[in-house]
Amino acid sequence: MQPCLRLARPGASVLRRRSQASLAASAVVCSRSAPGGHYRSCRDSRCIGLAQWQARSFTATARSSADNTSTPSKPSTPSPSPSPSIPLAFTSSPSPLPINPSSNTSRQPRPTKDPILLEQRIASIPIERFRNFCIVAHIDHGKSTLSDRLLELTGTISPGDGNKQILDKLDVERERGITVKAQTCTMIYRYKGLDYLLHLVDTPGHVDFRAEVTRSYASCGGALLLVDASQGIQAQTVANFYHAFSLGLGLIPVVNKVDLPTADVPRALQQLHDTFELDVDQENSNNGAVLVSAKTGKNVEAILPAVIERIPPPVGDALAPAPRILLVDSWYDNFRGVVLLVRVFEGTIRAGDHVVSMATGSKYTVGEVGIQYPEGIAQPTLRAGQVGYVFFNPGMKKIHDAKIGDTFTTVGNELTVEPYPGFEEPKPMVFVAAFPTDQGDYTRLSDSIQQLTLNDRSITLQKDHSEALGAGWRLGFLGSLHCSVFQDRLRQEHGASVIITEPAVPVMLRKRDGTERVLTSAADFPEADEARSRGFEYFEPFVSATITVPEEYLGRVITLCENSRGEQQSIDFIGSAAQTAKGPDTPGTLAEATTAADDDGTAPVKTASPTSSLGSIQVILKYSLPSMALVDDLFGKLKGVSRGYATLDYEDPTWRSSDLVKLQLLVNKQPVDAISRVMHRSQLDRVGRHWVSKFKEHVDRQMFEVIIQATAGRRIVARETIKPFRKDVLAKLHASDITRRQKLLSKQKAGRKRLTAVGNVTIEHTAFQKFLSK
Template sequence: MKNIRNFCIIAHIDHGKSTLADRLLAFTQSVTEREMKAQLLDNMDLERERGITIKSHAIQMDYVYEGETYTLNLIDTPGHVDFSYEVSRSIAACEGALLIVDAAQSIQAQTISNLYLAIENDLEIIPILNKIDLPSANPDEVSDDIIDLLGCDLEDIIHASGKTGFGVDKILEAIIKRVPAPEGDPEAPLQALIFDSVYNPFRGVEAYFKVVNGKINKGEEVMFMQTGKKYFADEVGTLKLQQIPKKTINTGDVGYIISGIKTAVDVKVGDTITSVKNPAEKAIEGFEDVKPMVFAGIYPVDTEDYEELTYSLEKLQLNDASLTFEKESSAALGFGFRCGFLGMLHLEIIQERLEREFNMTVITTVPNVSYQAFTTKNPDVPIVVNNPSDLPDPNGLDRVEEPYIKATIITAAEYVGNVMTLCIEKRGEIVNQTYLTTDRVELTFNMPLAEVVFDFYDRLKTISRGYASFDYQPIGMRASELVRLDILIMEESVDALSALVHKDNAYNIGKKMCEKLRKLIPRQMFDIPIQGAIGAKVIARETIKALRKDVTAKCYGGDISRKRKLLEKQKKGKKKMRQIGRVEVPQSAFMAVLNLSED
């Protein structure tokens, strides 16, 4: 145990985590030159294309230092705010963390957020100044920022470059010298923390775990404490680039277990594995069910694919513990699922993975957050509203509460005015403004989560020319004046386009949505009215004009009454058509609300 080191890499997006992980693997010769490629641990096409880490990845390295062989277990974590649950589970399985800061960009919001997670778990922090080979690098100033943040000494900060491999030997030396060996009792009953799981179509669920106490043997019967399910450990082993089966995984080590689990819900990230023969008294603390932040409906384009979509979402949930879903139906779209996501990027990634990995073409409805409604009959009993159609009748409604977040934005001083204007427009209240350096400001706002869900992050990047970084954490529910905005097409409400919006913004949003839909819905042989309504009150209207056939073309002169007769006949036909006409709403219309600000 004294030669085992478990550590993770934490950083903001694009500060060079994956590149540095590649250099560590190459330096310790954990992979051959033939196997080596950029972003080696990012094994999804999506991760490579976007240059982001979506999943945590674990890999074991062996390194000889001063004549002794050390086992180093590295867990590479995502950097985006949407995947912070993945990061928190990975941190719980480690004793040390490499805090990577870009020498050109300095400390960003997510760096601070992940650092606090690591400090809460009593991890040994090793600060690394990455990308020092860049011409725009400013190592002296950024080093001062790190010292202010961590309270460490200047000589504790390791200068490195993931691109050239400079400083990798010093990082490995620091891991061995500064990260403590795992603590645990090898004689105690088995307690192993699950920090990730993947689905193998041939072998079922593979759970990745760290043994906290005791040991796990191949073939023994184990129990998952959160679900109470029992299985035999058909195979256990360690995680190199390929899986290496072992007979026993001892205290402090990281490994995988294959036990023929076929259903996704039986394995939960953060659960504890124990032995059936000699069970542990209690599970490892820290497990919590993931709380989704954003909800959206996902429906198959063809209703016959409903079963296929169910199967696909179950498989995805295995690989992504933070996805939640439940069945729902819509009058406009048929049967589908109400899915919970950690944020808009997470929603985008899931949609894309469904299309790529499972060949599922889906329709996604307008994303919204989870509200609480209180009726005048029971003003103390909250009704959870995940879907605008669940909102009780306005006549019996006492109040609606919406989730608020504490948003932390770090930006250059010259963009403070723009950022404040954006946050106030999104109903934000400024709480604090701190100058980290003469040029960098940390702004703290209390804001409704619903305002952040759509285009906030993109607009923030635009107004700050990409320099602002954003992080948030929930701070509870607050009462707000919210109304349900319904969209009516041909005087029929389309439930998939309904949205809960603030009373002050309802008119603008309703007007923009009607204008957008007018452009997106194809013209028919009859007029199509599109209306935005709050209850029975119509607040916006647009009309898609009918396509017209020139019925008078065959009249070559003659009396005007002949033409009028033909036009009257056409008018009657149009009226009849309108009574029986059905309007096809294209998929692009359901996502139209997301980019209302583009016009």
Template sequence: MAHCLQVPGRRICSRVWRGWRGAPCASRYRYSTRAPDGTRGEIDISTYPPERIRNFSIIAHIDHGKSTLADRLLELTGVISKTGKNKQVLDKLKVERERGITVKAQSASMFYEHMGQKYLMNLIDTPGHVDFSYEVSRSLAACQGTILLVDAAQGIQAQTVANFYLAFGEGLEVIPMLNKVDLQTAEPARAAKQIESAFEIDAGGLLHMSAKTGLGVDQVLPAVIEKIPPPGGSSGRPFKALLFDTWYDRYQGVVCLMAVKDGAIRKGTRIVSNHSKTKYEVAEVGIMYPEPTPTTSLQAGQVGYIVCNMKSIAEAHVGDTFYRDKEPVEALPGFVPAKSMVFAGVFPIDADEFDRLDESIQKLTLNDSSVSVHKETSAALGQGWRLGFLGTLHMDVFRQRLEEEYDANVLITAPTVPYQIKYRDGSTHFIRTPADFPSAISMQDAVVATMEPFVSATVIFPEQYMGQMFELCTTHRGEIQNHTFIDESRVMLKCRLPTAEVVTDFFDKLKSKSQGFASFDYEEAGYGESDLVKMEVLLNGESVDALAAVMHRSSVVTTGRDMARRLKEVIRRQLFDIIIQTAANGKIVARETVKQLRKNVTAKCYGGDISRKMKLLNKQKEGKKRMKKFGKVELPQEAFLSVMTSKSE
């Protein structure tokens, strides 16, 4: 009968392990080990050859129980104690615990004994939301198989389908399992039929479990050992490792999480980065247990962290291959760079905080390599950055991490998508900010076509909401491609949508119209021609670049009127009229006026000739004209923040 292998006991080191992965984690202390004789030592994992190692991940739709299953597996193998209070142990970021979702893939090593053999199990818990699919793809590169978890009550969801094909495309062994079978609303037989229909997998021997109660969890690791192949490679070959994750520690600098493909590495080994050819001396190697725990070495097939005195953040490149000094090897394929779907400007509220915020963004992007960073300057907001994200949730989580982990106070502009402009000379330019969009004259003389990005969307919902879902897609300029029934009551809809429509309020409307039962996933689908215009906001005739936006012509009137109305509410009254206008292609779309503050100059006139009052009023009128001519309207940061928040909502 399978049981757990007990590892030498650990004790808490006196040094506080702050800043792990850039943020204080749930357990703020670093673990060290004690050898059997009671002295402090390191875990020896050199006795685990590749055939007794299993590297696997857990993938699923959001809220299907990935993190809960990881908790039970860590308890089962003795990595953490069974206190009954373990919840999301691998969700170490504060934002993850507050939102109840996984945004960062986390790994943990476990020791397990099965059929008389001792195994080293390396688990990676992955996010479930579509905005963090790049985390999933990088995690799968360090695995040979994965557990596809399906909620027995909800059945297959959109991200379930996306994650399956992501793992299938990587050539990994996929083990489907049903979770939450203890719920009264669970329908395991129906969920099993959906798996067979959608993935053409025999669901006859499907494992039924409840990660919350522990029902059936003891059968998970034996299934992983039997069905997932061991990693390839040999300890006798030259050292070769893939860097698939990094984070910054204030004491040790850059920490690299690597999957060792061949050879072995230990403290004191000199390694070389294939990307930069920089040489490093290894200061520490270890595994995540679940906190960073030193080991004597890392060998072929194992996954662990390496500290090599990499002090500069720019030196770490996810997907890089490392090898032993003077023993070069062929580079591993690495990863396809993440393509940003949404761009937003990030500016410090206080200009004096620019340098500190710059350092904070560098450290945070080290831990989230899917974010692209470009510096930009706004006439209204000063120096800042144009950051690229995989989605609006990704953008919001990044902002929250900046504020919570680095005490940053930032202003984020409304999200935009990258557009393409085709010119008559055959050139094509990418437009990431509204300021780069061609003028109205250039649009007439030099531009052939304007292009916007599209996505292929998958929507899964109950049959009774089919009419609402079709209407939602068409009103957001979507093109319905096909729809199929995955069982007798659930529909899978495929449609092509403009990315700009997806990053606004599409998801909120989807949940509202389906009463929360619909799920949504999308992937990039290239560019297509579209009638795009640039909408500008003018204050007394002067353009405010931070509020400009590129959009489809059909949205200009509605958006322009809404923007003018909201600005009127937040702009303070001045001693002269403030005219708010929104314009597109040189034509005014909407106008609002913030009326001036006026002094009652005729208050001292008690009767008398009317000409005296008119003289005072005319004098005041002339003064107002001069004031309007030379006065400038300055939008306070609070006004920008109010407008941007309303736009994002």
């Protein structure tokens, strides 16, 4: 039961902002109390509940007149005021997160959204107590859930059951249950009596969004390497580790989901040690792994002390005369225009400063600066070491003036500031064409696409045109999931109705004189006769793929890769059955976590059974795979043959000579340019038969015969025929002469032939939508 606060000053309708101590001294305890608010019988409009008082950051307002008319109950005698030696401000109920006695015992201040209080606290923190870090892991290992617990632990958000993926702000993220955009948040954490300013970045886990992770590293000094205790190290875990390691980031291994019945903590620790040579010794509290359950909050409080102790602070001089600001991300706001997410390396930026872009030379006036907490809160300044948002007044005239990796400085210092090297441009691997279902919506679709590409610079954009579908856009993505998410965002955030063509990968054409050209559309692919006469040579991209899979599914995965024209490069086995059964010696934090679980009544951490996902040897396969295989749903096939246990990651592709042809669809010998694709010759028969049979289902019958063909050069790969509507011209003849019957039938046949010659098959846009949908 939480006490009810009654204002000691009679007649005061509104409390002004005061310090915690002064407000506690002016409050008394009412004998009537109720959880989370004032007691219903309390008719004093100036009485507020303790929980509400905390949430308002020690700022109380008068209750509404509705509270004055609440139903009275039996009055009671107020209890005496508490002893002055016990501050009322610290009489709240215990935190729902379990507290480890060996961890930080400093009491965290109450959550506050007040810009003035935040400004005062942040201004008192020197750069030596800044920490910028991100959470990286394979998909579905618990990054967003762990972010929620850290936000609760630092008081950035109030604890509650409704805190689920707070930093996943897009509808498509909540719908699919994955992180698509790297999201940032500033936190203030009290450790050993001192405030620390922490900047957290929650990153995506799928390989298609690796560009988001790369940009996140630029604003961080370290990372939490998160591993699922029931799944162990997976493909994206390996990729994230080596990328962070190459940049010199401090890495803290964190094993999550230790509360699951199938969790195999010793095995996960052994994999971290064997694969990455990380120190996971639990006796070494300075370098050991942290064992947590982000869902229940168990041992999460041990993470932030590790961040403070093991991740270095950013380097920079807030008093530098020439600011050096890196543009990390951007998005579009309907009221503010283009909003920039920046990392300040040197100097200070504030509203009213005149800044210049070192990439474009454009000059702007800063309208507002602030931090993400987790929503945007305006601040007077952003100092060296901080990450926050900036928007200009007036705003940027063109959306694409916001170039990711650009450096900003104040006007007049362009020659004295060295620009940041920027980011490597991601290379699109999948290309599609997007057309509006109604050509009248082309302008609206163009605006929507450009606003979304402002928030995702890994997408390439150029105009396109189709005879069947009209004007549209050719878009380049990092993968099939990336393309699918973009289409969902168009539909959900902008209400756009679009037709997306078959995904295709880029191919390279080399001529006899050695000149090369990259083709991103099947329409640009030369005809077979022209290619043969001119001696063109074609190349397709091959990626270096890393696949992790339990040993029992190894044979199926190898067969799938071989059937996809893959070439094995290496194979490594992690751990052994003996190590799985015995496990490494794990005293310290592991024992404490297990003991804490027993004390609070939940099941302790258990070693996985032989049938669990970690019950066998994990195998890391490296294959050279064609990018076309990735477009052809290799992810789904891999999950199918491994019952969901296999994971896949890949690196940027390289070119290899290949036997490529263009497959296109003909309707009554007329090509349908919206349905064509470049592929390897070995795929022609399978894809051609699938195309004609599927397209036949979506074309209406006509008064004449409709022939659907899949062709590659002069070769007809597959064919389907839609029979015409038939009129019975013999219905009225009865027992007439046979020659009369033959005359009527031949006349009908000639009429159909003339109709076929002059008739056009009209294919509705809905037919393309249904055909191109998976």
